[in-house]
Amino acid sequence: SPFQQATAVQPVFVGYGIEQGNYSDYAGRDVKGKDLVILLGEPSTPEGGPVLSTDGNPTKWGVDFRAKAALAAQKGARSVFFVDYSPNSNFAKLMGRLAPRVMQPIIAAAEVGGGRAPSFFVSPALADQLLGTTAAVVGAYEKATAAAKAPVANKIKPVKFSIAAPQDRSAVSTENVLGFLPGTDKKEEILVVSAHYDHLGVIGGKVYNGADDDGSGTVGMLAIAEAFAKAAHAGHGPRRSMLFLANTGEEKGLLGSQYYTEHPVYPLASTVTDLNIDMIGRTDAAHEGKLDYVYVIGSDKLSSQLHAVLEEANQRHGNLALDYRFNDPNDPNRFYYRSDHYNFAVHKIPVAFFFNGVHADLMEAVYEAALTHELQKAGLRVETQVPLPVVYDGVRLEVGYRLDLLVEDKVIVELKSVENFHPMHAKQLTNYLKLSKLKLGLLLNFNVPSLKDHIVRIVNGL
Ligand SMILES: [Zn+2]
Incomplete structure (x- = not known):
C-alpha cells in the first residue's frame, strides 16, 4: 500500500481513465506519482451504447476496472480512486462482490505487482465530497464526453484529504521440484509432465491434506518418472528429454507454473508439450463404477498432432475411456484455465490436462x-x-x-x-x-x- 501511514493526498480527476485510439484521458498530462480519481464505466450514448466500442458490446474499459488500474500504473500513477456515477450502479452489490477478495489475505509471486495501481472504491455519497461537486455535474461531464467521443474540458477538482490504508506483507518462500531425464536422439526437445504438490493447508482449524488434489497427480507423475527412468537404465530411454515438474503454489493462483514458465530452466522454445495431471484419485458421479476413464482437456487447442498422438498411445496402452466433455471452450467450469498447464498454454506450448472430475465434498x-x-x-x-x-x-x-x-x-x-x-x-x-x-x-x-x-x-x- 502506498498509504502505510496517514498520508495527505491531492488527487487529480482523469475522467474515465481510458486510452484507446484517439480517445485519451491522459493526453498531455503527467500523472507520475499522482493519485487519480477515475470514473467506473465508459462513455455511452443515452441508450447505453458504448461509444468506443466497435461491435456494440462494452469494451474492457467498461467492464473491468483492472484494465484502467493497469493503464494508470503504466502512466506512473501512485493510486486510483474509482467512483461510480452510472445510473444503474449498485455500490453495495459491487462491494459485496469485491469485499471477500479485498479482505482475504492473498499470496502472490513477489515480482508480480506494479502491474496495476493500488485501487480504492469510493461510495457515491463520498464521491460527491471527494470530487467537490454533485452527481449532476459529473452526469453532464459524462454526457458531453459521450457526445464528443472525447474527454471534454471540465472544472471538476477533487479535494485534498488524508488516507491511511496499511497493509501487512510478509515473505513466504517455496519451491518447485524438478526431475530431468535426458532423451536420446531428440534430447534438445523437452516434454514436461507436471502436477502440483501443494494444497489448501489448514482452514478454520480443519486440515485439507489434498490426497486427491493433487497428491494423486503428484504420485502419478512420480510413477511415470520412475517407469521412464527404469526404461532408460535398461537402454530404452525416451527420444525426447523429459522434465518432471512438481509445482508449488497452484492453489494460490498457479504460482509455481507461472514462475517456471517465466524463469524456465530449459528453454521454452524447445519445450514441446506439457502433460499436466490434477486430481486423478477419485471417480466422479458421472463415472461411478467405471474406473478406467480420464477427462482430457486442451489437447486439440495448440497442436495439430498432440490430440491424435494421445488417442493412438491410449489405444495401444491402457485404453482408458477419454472423456472430452470439459474440453469445450464454453464449458462453464473453465477447467482449461484452472491448473498449471494453463501457464504453458499462455506461452503457446501445446498442453493436455488430465483429471477425474470434481466432488461435492x-x-x-x-x-x-x-x-x-x-x-x-x-x-x-x-x-x-x-x-x-x-x-x-x-x-x-x-x-x-x-x-x-x-x-x-x-x-x-x-x-x-x-x-x-x-x-x-x-x-x-x-x-x-x-x-x-x-x-x-x-x-x-x-x-x-x-x-x-x-x-x-x-x-x-x-
Ligand atoms: Zn489441483
Whole structure:
C-alpha cells in the first residue's frame, strides 16, 4: 500500500481513465506519482451504447476496472480512486462482490505487482465530497464526453484529504521440484509432465491434506518418472528429454507454473508439450463404477498432432475411456484455465490436462462459511471448528476432534456435502454430544436439491 501511514493526498480527476485510439484521458498530462480519481464505466450514448466500442458490446474499459488500474500504473500513477456515477450502479452489490477478495489475505509471486495501481472504491455519497461537486455535474461531464467521443474540458477538482490504508506483507518462500531425464536422439526437445504438490493447508482449524488434489497427480507423475527412468537404465530411454515438474503454489493462483514458465530452466522454445495431471484419485458421479476413464482437456487447442498422438498411445496402452466433455471452450467450469498447464498454454506450448472430475465434498468449507454468516446475521453467536478435547483418566487429550459449528454454546451443527448420509456421520455426532455434554446436534447435508429434507436431529438426553 502506498498509504502505510496517514498520508495527505491531492488527487487529480482523469475522467474515465481510458486510452484507446484517439480517445485519451491522459493526453498531455503527467500523472507520475499522482493519485487519480477515475470514473467506473465508459462513455455511452443515452441508450447505453458504448461509444468506443466497435461491435456494440462494452469494451474492457467498461467492464473491468483492472484494465484502467493497469493503464494508470503504466502512466506512473501512485493510486486510483474509482467512483461510480452510472445510473444503474449498485455500490453495495459491487462491494459485496469485491469485499471477500479485498479482505482475504492473498499470496502472490513477489515480482508480480506494479502491474496495476493500488485501487480504492469510493461510495457515491463520498464521491460527491471527494470530487467537490454533485452527481449532476459529473452526469453532464459524462454526457458531453459521450457526445464528443472525447474527454471534454471540465472544472471538476477533487479535494485534498488524508488516507491511511496499511497493509501487512510478509515473505513466504517455496519451491518447485524438478526431475530431468535426458532423451536420446531428440534430447534438445523437452516434454514436461507436471502436477502440483501443494494444497489448501489448514482452514478454520480443519486440515485439507489434498490426497486427491493433487497428491494423486503428484504420485502419478512420480510413477511415470520412475517407469521412464527404469526404461532408460535398461537402454530404452525416451527420444525426447523429459522434465518432471512438481509445482508449488497452484492453489494460490498457479504460482509455481507461472514462475517456471517465466524463469524456465530449459528453454521454452524447445519445450514441446506439457502433460499436466490434477486430481486423478477419485471417480466422479458421472463415472461411478467405471474406473478406467480420464477427462482430457486442451489437447486439440495448440497442436495439430498432440490430440491424435494421445488417442493412438491410449489405444495401444491402457485404453482408458477419454472423456472430452470439459474440453469445450464454453464449458462453464473453465477447467482449461484452472491448473498449471494453463501457464504453458499462455506461452503457446501445446498442453493436455488430465483429471477425474470434481466432488461435492470440496464444498464443505464454503457451506460452513456461508451458514456461519447467515446465523450471525440472524443475531446468533457462532463458533467454527471448535476443538473438542477428550478427558481420559483425568487428562485432557487433544485428539483432533473439531465441531464444525457450535451455536450459542448449545447446538452442534455438523455439515456434510455427500451423496448420502452414512451411519458413521450420526455416530460421530452422537459421540461429540456425549463428549461435550451438550444435548442437541444437527447433521446437515448440503449436496442435495433441498436442504430441508436432509437435516438429521440428534439428541443426547434431551
Ligand atoms: Zn489441483
